[in-house]
Amino acid sequence: MNADLPSTAIRVExxxxxxxxxxxxxxxxxxxxxYFKPGDRLVERDLCAxxxxxxxIVREVLRHLESEGLVANLPNKGPIVARLDLNEAxxxxxxxxxxxxxxxxxxxxxRDPAIVEALEASLKGIRESYAAKDMSGVLSQTSGFYxxxxxxxxxxVAWGVVNLLTVRIxxxxxxTIKTKNRDVEGPAQMxxxxxxxxxxxxxxxxxxxxxHVARAGAIAEALLxxxxxxx
Amino acid sequence: MNADLPSTAIRVExxxxxxxxxxxxxxxxxxxxxYFKPGDRLVERDLCAxxxxxxxIVREVLRHLESEGLVANLPNKGPIVARLDLNEAxxxxxxxxxxxxxxxxxxxxxRDPAIVEALEASLKGIRESYAAKDMSGVLSQTSGFYxxxxxxxxxxVAWGVVNLLTVRIxxxxxxTIKTKNRDVEGPAQMxxxxxxxxxxxxxxxxxxxxxHVARAGAIAEALLxxxxxxx
DNA sequence: CGATGTATTATGGCGTACCAGAATATAGCT
DNA sequence: AGCTATATTCTGGTACGCCATAATACATCG
Numbered sequence: 001m002n003a004d005l006p007s008t009a010i011r012v013e014x015x016x017x018x019x020x021x022x023x024x025x026x027x028x029x030x031x032x033x034x035y036f037k038p039g040d041r042l043v044e045r046d047l048c049a050x051x052x053x054x055x056x057i058v059r060e061v062l063r064h065l066e067s068e069g070l071v072a073n074l075p076n077k078g079p080i081v082a083r084l085d086l087n088e089a090x091x092x093x094x095x096x097x098x099x100x101x102x103x104x105x106x107x108x109x110x111r112d113p114a115i116v117e118a119l120e121a122s123l124k125g126i127r128e129s130y131a132a133k134d135m136s137g138v139l140s141q142t143s144g145f146y147x148x149x150x151x152x153x154x155x156x157v158a159w160g161v162v163n164l165l166t167v168r169i170x171x172x173x174x175x176t177i178k179t180k181n182r183d184v185e186g187p188a189q190m191x192x193x194x195x196x197x198x199x200x201x202x203x204x205x206x207x208x209x210x211x212h213v214a215r216a217g218a219i220a221e222a223l224l225x226x227x228x229x230x231x
Numbered sequence: 232m233n234a235d236l237p238s239t240a241i242r243v244e245x246x247x248x249x250x251x252x253x254x255x256x257x258x259x260x261x262x263x264x265x266y267f268k269p270g271d272r273l274v275e276r277d278l279c280a281x282x283x284x285x286x287x288i289v290r291e292v293l294r295h296l297e298s299e300g301l302v303a304n305l306p307n308k309g310p311i312v313a314r315l316d317l318n319e320a321x322x323x324x325x326x327x328x329x330x331x332x333x334x335x336x337x338x339x340x341x342r343d344p345a346i347v348e349a350l351e352a353s354l355k356g357i358r359e360s361y362a363a364k365d366m367s368g369v370l371s372q373t374s375g376f377y378x379x380x381x382x383x384x385x386x387x388v389a390w391g392v393v394n395l396l397t398v399r400i401x402x403x404x405x406x407t408i409k410t411k412n413r414d415v416e417g418p419a420q421m422x423x424x425x426x427x428x429x430x431x432x433x434x435x436x437x438x439x440x441x442x443h444v445a446r447a448g449a450i451a452e453a454l455l456x457x458x459x460x461x462x
Numbered sequence: 463c464g465a466t467g468t469a470t471t472a473t474g475g476c477g478t479a480c481c482a483g484a485a486t487a488t489a490g491c492t
Numbered sequence: 493a494g495c496t497a498t499a500t501t502c503t504g505g506t507a508c509g510c511c512a513t514a515a516t517a518c519a520t521c522g
Contacts, residue, residue, distance in 0.1 A: 018474090018475065018476090019475075019476070020294075020475080020476085043503075044503070045502085045503075045504095053476080053477090054476060054478075055478085055504090056287065056290075056476055056477065057476070057477090059287075059504090060291060060294045063251075063291045063292075063298075064294045064297065064298045065298075066295065067295045067296075067299055068298055078503070079504095087385070088387075091386060091387070091388035091389060092388060094333070094386075094389075098329045098333050099326065099329060102329050154318070155322055156319075157322035157323060158326050161326060161392055165388075165392075249504090249505065250505075250506070251505080274472090274473070274474095275473070275474070276472085276473070284506080284507090285506060285507045286508085287505085287506060287508090288505090288506070288507090290475095309474065310474095
């Protein structure tokens with residue numbers, strides 16, 4: 001073969017995922033999107049019927065999701081969608097703060113206009129999603145914003161950690177983004193992060209990121225507290 | 232039943248773990264302890280023979296460990312013990328710094344002598360393990376130190392995150408603790424953390440924790456770089 | 463000796479079955 | 493109606509088997 005070609009120039013891509021991978025995506029999405037709710041039992045034979053796969057596949061999927069923290073396995077109760085109490089939720093927001101703050105600081109110190117540009121694009125998408133009342137768009141554009149924050153400074157491991165934690169609070173996130181004024185305040189706080197990054201101010205970027213996630217956490221705490229009172 | 236009794240006074244404890252749980256512990260320990268090394272293939276039928284369980288159990292264990300990041304699944308290669316490159320290792324040390332720093336600060340702000348006492352006990356255990364040349368004792372006592380740091384300020388979620396990450400660098404950790412002078416410098420750096428916590432100085436505790444993990448990371452980086460040069 | 467083609471073996475994907483224990487339903491008694 | 497005992501159903505634990513594909517071994521040819 002022509003020595004000039006890069007070694008991947010004609011590599012065959014493998015298009016198909018296994019049944020297990022497809023099923024994993026489906027069940028995870030069903031939990032994250034609220035189709036299965038916290039506390040719901042995940043009965044293996046029911047999942048087989050719903051997904052159209054064998055118990056082998058279902059069991060392997062459940063093992064994976066248990067490890068991710070989305071599923072809890074209670075003795076003699078079988079698997080259920082994991083519940084998240086107020087204390088755990090608070091801790092997740094706090095950890096996100098520590099890691100997102102760190103990433104924001106690194107972005108600022110990088111002084112790369114491309115980072116600012118990419119973040120601005122996500123922010124614009126968030127605003128547009130709010131305007132279109134597209135809440136799932138708001139969530140995915142927000143994820144895009146943070147993915148940029150981490151991956152532009154090569155922090156894939158931290159991004160993985162934040163992702164796993166964020167998935168566990170997705171239900172809360174879908175609630176917090178809908179609260180009064182959040183459509184204005186949320187993007188404004190994120191704009192502060194971007195501003196500090198544009199100015200190369202690491203400390204300000206760090207604080208702005210911390211502040212944003214702390215406020216989101218405070219809203220979530222109020223919502224959870226109200227929910228637990230109502231029960 | 233006598234109303235004076237606490238509701239758990241006669242509760243039946245369930246002593247037995249499932250085969251899957253036992254197997255999961257065995258395989259995880261085998262990876263963490265270096266019995267299986269990074270890059271080793273984990274052939275299902277071989278694991279069945281070694282563990283004395285069916286492929287169902289083995290597959291579920293592999294799914295769990297994949298999700299934890301200890302096992303990687305390559306298309307048409309099957310599962311292997313995950314490798315950790317220099318970049319990922321550095322990121323793990325950095326994340327630990329952010330979270331352990333946060334926990335150290337919270338410990339200092341708590342101003343609770345019991346925390347200091349518990350940390351001193353772990354530190355003493357680390358020193359004794361070094362003196363006895365018991366490296367696995369050093370590792371487990373160090374884990375005890377950090378578990379205390381997190382759980383004494385009710386940060387179980389962060390502790391879970393740090394634990395998952397630490398397990399991935401256990402091989403590196405067993406190397407860093409053996410380097411020259413580490414038996415003296417390591418505990419001395421940890422003593423600084425405890426000192427700042429005793430004095431209620433959150434900022435100093437934060438910085439000392441950051442410093443300690445950064446130095447451990449630097450040693451690990453040097454070891455990994457040497458290792459990759461030798462290959 | 464290297465390249466190619468073919469045969470054989472290895473291995474992961476996936477499905478099905480059986481068992482034991484827990485949960486639930488039902489019957490009987492007071 | 494409530495309690496207890498028994499029967500039935502449900503469900504997770506675990507094992508085994510088959511298939512298809514990939515990897516490896518081997519044979520042949522130039």
